[in-house]
Amino acid sequence: MGTVVEQLNANVQGYDRLYGLEFEACSDVEVRARAAVREEIKQPYGLVHGGVYASMAEAMASVATALAVAEHGEIAVGLSNSTSFLRPVTAGTVHAHGKRVHRGRTTWVWDVSFSDDDGRVCALTRMTIAVRPMPAGG
Amino acid sequence: MGTVVEQLNANVQGYDRLYGLEFEACSDVEVRARAAVREEIKQPYGLVHGGVYASMAEAMASVATALAVAEHGEIAVGLSNSTSFLRPVTAGTVHAHGKRVHRGRTTWVWDVSFSDDDGRVCALTRMTIAVRPMPAGG
Amino acid sequence: MGTVVEQLNANVQGYDRLYGLEFEACSDVEVRARAAVREEIKQPYGLVHGGVYASMAEAMASVATALAVAEHGEIAVGLSNSTSFLRPVTAGTVHAHGKRVHRGRTTWVWDVSFSDDDGRVCALTRMTIAVRPMPAGG
Amino acid sequence: MGTVVEQLNANVQGYDRLYGLEFEACSDVEVRARAAVREEIKQPYGLVHGGVYASMAEAMASVATALAVAEHGEIAVGLSNSTSFLRPVTAGTVHAHGKRVHRGRTTWVWDVSFSDDDGRVCALTRMTIAVRPMPAGG
Numbered sequence: 424m425g426t427v428v429e430q431l432n433a434n435v436q437g438y439d440r441l442y443g444l445e446f447e448a449c450s451d452v453e454v455r456a457r458a459a460v461r462e463e464i465k466q467p468y469g470l471v472h473g474g475v476y477a478s479m480a481e482a483m484a485s486v487a488t489a490l491a492v493a494e495h496g497e498i499a500v501g502l503s504n505s506t507s508f509l510r511p512v513t514a515g516t517v518h519a520h521g522k523r524v525h526r527g528r529t530t531w532v533w534d535v536s537f538s539d540d541d542g543r544v545c546a547l548t549r550m551t552i553a554v555r556p557m558p559a560g561g
Numbered sequence: 562m563g564t565v566v567e568q569l570n571a572n573v574q575g576y577d578r579l580y581g582l583e584f585e586a587c588s589d590v591e592v593r594a595r596a597a598v599r600e601e602i603k604q605p606y607g608l609v610h611g612g613v614y615a616s617m618a619e620a621m622a623s624v625a626t627a628l629a630v631a632e633h634g635e636i637a638v639g640l641s642n643s644t645s646f647l648r649p650v651t652a653g654t655v656h657a658h659g660k661r662v663h664r665g666r667t668t669w670v671w672d673v674s675f676s677d678d679d680g681r682v683c684a685l686t687r688m689t690i691a692v693r694p695m696p697a698g699g
Numbered sequence: 700m701g702t703v704v705e706q707l708n709a710n711v712q713g714y715d716r717l718y719g720l721e722f723e724a725c726s727d728v729e730v731r732a733r734a735a736v737r738e739e740i741k742q743p744y745g746l747v748h749g750g751v752y753a754s755m756a757e758a759m760a761s762v763a764t765a766l767a768v769a770e771h772g773e774i775a776v777g778l779s780n781s782t783s784f785l786r787p788v789t790a791g792t793v794h795a796h797g798k799r800v801h802r803g804r805t806t807w808v809w810d811v812s813f814s815d816d817d818g819r820v821c822a823l824t825r826m827t828i829a830v831r832p833m834p835a836g837g
Numbered sequence: 838m839g840t841v842v843e844q845l846n847a848n849v850q851g852y853d854r855l856y857g858l859e860f861e862a863c864s865d866v867e868v869r870a871r872a873a874v875r876e877e878i879k880q881p882y883g884l885v886h887g888g889v890y891a892s893m894a895e896a897m898a899s900v901a902t903a904l905a906v907a908e909h910g911e912i913a914v915g916l917s918n919s920t921s922f923l924r925p926v927t928a929g930t931v932h933a934h935g936k937r938v939h940r941g942r943t944t945w946v947w948d949v950s951f952s953d954d955d956g957r958v959c960a961l962t963r964m965t966i967a968v969r970p971m972p973a974g975g
Binding site for chain 3: 848850851852853854855856876877878879880881882886887888889891892893895896899900912914915916917918919920921922
Binding site: 643647648665670672674682689 | 785786800803808810812820823
């Protein structure tokens with residue numbers, strides 16, 4: 424799996440690069456990633472911004488689904504992202520672990536769990552991805 | 562309302578500054594903000610990253626609630642963020658309009674609607690904020 | 700609009716009949732319904748069961764969408780139902796008011812607000828409906 | 838665990854009795870229940886009504902949390918219920934399995950998975966429960 428992860432990390436761009444997404448593993452059933460905590464991803468109270476968790480889950484579920492459906496000429500687009508915040512993270516690394524919980528014909532569902540360096544669960548995202556035919560000429 | 566918005570924008574920091582949040586109006590019942598679309602807030606297909614909408618809603622609802630409850634010695638913390646993606650934005654400005662739909666003793670709920678420069682609704686977030694006593698010595 | 704509502708109420712069946720759904724208005728942009736509070740729709744503390752709000756929203760959004768898309772040979776199926784509970788109802792009538800907030804090619808989104816006899820908002824549902832071609836021979 | 842389940846089933850009342858909830862196991866980390874499929878819990882297309890899944894999850898998470906916190910003089914109240922519908926059930930039994938994914942001081946979070954008689958996942962609920970002091974004199 425190393426090669427896929429190396430390629431994914433070499434191609435992290437745009438928003439995911441801005442906040443610092445790093446992939447650790449990626450398959451069609453599981454995806455792991457992390458982001459280093461720094462001032463630029465915090466909210467005013469000094470905690471990691473809730474939007475960071477939502478962004479990581481969005482990227483992880485989208486990329487893992489997109490890789491899996493590309494061979495069928497399909498693309499993956501986020502449909503909904505529902506994130507619960509359980510415990511703040513203030514330092515270290517945000518660790519994210521996503522598991523696919525549904526693979527339908529038109530939608531995939533992923534559960535992503537976020538933890539801190541002590542292994543405590545800090546946030547949870549349920550991410551629904553739409554799978555659609557690749558736009559012609561796209 | 563100008564003064565509050567000027568102060569808010571002068572103090573945008575951390576993650577909200579990274580992706581480019583700008584407040585336009587903020588009260589205890591309504592909040593408006595925007596973000597300029599640029600490569601740094603996009604996902605790999607060239608669309609505004611879903612995490613940007615979630616992040617904006619998080620910030621807007623948290624700040625508007627925090628301002629309102631501060632006088633009672635309370636703080637505002639995001640509890641859950643549920644975002645639906647309806648239509649991609651690829652250029653221009655992301656416009657966000659939040660309305661408070663519930664003010665409880667321990668939770669406030671905000672609905673944030675996102676639109677593009679043509680006024681088309683592109684995403685919707687329901688944001689639940691916990692209102693808690695300010696930590697002693699905080 | 701009376702005729703549509705009369706027909707809808709004459710055909711309420713299955714689960715919707717069990718808990719007591721009554722339509723008051725139904726179009727492709729708005730739907731109103733109610734349910735009388737009785738012991739059979741309460742949970743053990745004597746409050747209206749949270750599942751009742753979720754069920755009403757599910758039915759209202761599904762029926763309103765189904766009526767609108769039937770002429771195009773399409774059906775409506777619930778994709779997700781996200782309900783927030785704000786204030787308990789213990790007596791009288793549960794009043795529900797749904798508004799369509801998105802009409803896409805493959806998904807419609809409705810926001811349903813629930814109130815008690817005093818007009819206080821008691822619950823909110825965001826309902827996503829999938830619109831699909833009618834099954835052949837169906 | 839038999840005694841707890843027997844007592845729970847002997848006391849199923851109100852709405853949970855109306856649609857037919859039956860507990861199979863219940864602890865502070867896991868809860869199992871089922872409901873027999875019959876016409877009275879279906880929607881107009883002949884599928885189990887989406888509200889049934891939401892109702893079961895609501896009851897299971899609330900009861901399991903309430904049992905656990907009662908010894909500390911606290912009660913459990915549903916805060917939000919987010920259900921995704923993945924595959925219809927038309928006959929047999931709806932099987933539900935809930936796992937606690939967070940135990941905070943003021944909120945507990947449960948994930949409930951629903952399957953049909955063939956073990957296929959048909960719906961998923963994320964349920965947030967508020968834990969509050971028992972009302973005085975309650």
